[in-house]
């Protein structure tokens with residue numbers, strides 16, 4: 001039998017259950033004031049006003065804090081060793097990002113032991129949880145040999161089921177003058193080895209980069225992944241205009257990520273595919289590469305489904321902070337605080353095709369994020385202040401009916 005926990009003292013609860021919207025708040029957040037949540041095991045059992053809360057085995061009092069759905073970070077590259085701080089410093093003086101630095105992370109990652117990689121990833125996931133993230137997608141892509149990609153995915157699988165095979169991150173140096181052989185390896189032996197450890201396949205499609213993959217190459221890689229039973233995601237339109245977005249829509253990918261440079265026809269294609277393909281915005285990348293921010297307002301107004309994610313990686317954004325992404329999306333991309341929160345919770349869930357996360361609703365996973373603040377508005381209003389953390393409920397066996405402020 002599982003233990004039930006009544007979480008009370010919630011000044012403002014964001015449920016993302018639009019059916020609860022009413023009155024002056026109709027932004028889709030399903031806001032409840034003076035709310036309570038009952039958790040049964042790892043699922044939400046009840047949500048409503050505190051005055052009508054049912055009894056439970058134990059109680060947690062949040063003393064007037066706000067609660068939001070746990071952040072769903074649908075794009076990260078956590079399996080890497082070393083860092084590229086010097087590359088970041090050079091970019092701040094005007095050096096352009098072109099993907100060439102990925103080779104440095106590949107070298108460092110190949111040289112690391114599996115235990116070391118596992119510890120690094122576990123530490124990064126802890127760091128995310130301490131900032132309110134409760135689900136994370138993790139890509140391979142710094143191994144680029146059959147064994148190193150397989151090892152990266154094995155490590156990623158120790159912390160999440162949302163694992164993505166990204167053997168097509170860049171063409172590694174040893175294949176520079178025979179890229180077709182590398183693509184054949186990715187689509188053949190590497191894919192077959194990685195398949196059991198991956199839910200998704202991804203490709204870095206940038207026709208104007210010497211390191212990434214053209215539209216035609218990306219098409220070959222996505223087709224092979226789909227034939228092997230993987231679901232599809234695309235890195236597209238990060239470094240310039242290109243075919244990534246349209247390819248993602250054509251292949252019914254769950255998400256196309258970055259979308260920094262979009263044409264009118266890209267936006268039309270995304271709007272037409274809003275039920276299937278999400279545009280995942282990664283504002284930490286524009287921040288850390290001094291790139292122009294995409295116009296998120298325009299995407300939302302056009303009817304595009306939008307997610308916000310961290311893209312935590314050693315090259316373009318070594319930040320695991322979804323609150324930072326929210327603040328940047330509001331300040332630089334034209335999203336309202338409510339839209340940015342929806343994009344980093346429900347939007348991330350949609351980008352991962354998950355119906356059990358991104359909301360606080362009976363039957364969903366009990367992934368709750370507590371804010372040391374009275375309202376979700378503080379996420380964008382107090383940038384850089386560590387107000388968000390994932391709620392850890394006491395495990396079974398903890399004292400019953402204990403009043404604990406977390």
Ligand SMILES: N=CN[C@@H](CCC(=O)O)C(=O)O
Pocket residue numbers: 077099101102105204235238285311313314315316317
């Ligand atoms: N652009 C491709 N991949 C990563 C960056 C990887 C790196 O530079 O290490 C990204 O999402 O930005």
Ligand SMILES: [Zn+2]
Pocket residue numbers: 075076077235311313
């Ligand atoms: Zn990425």
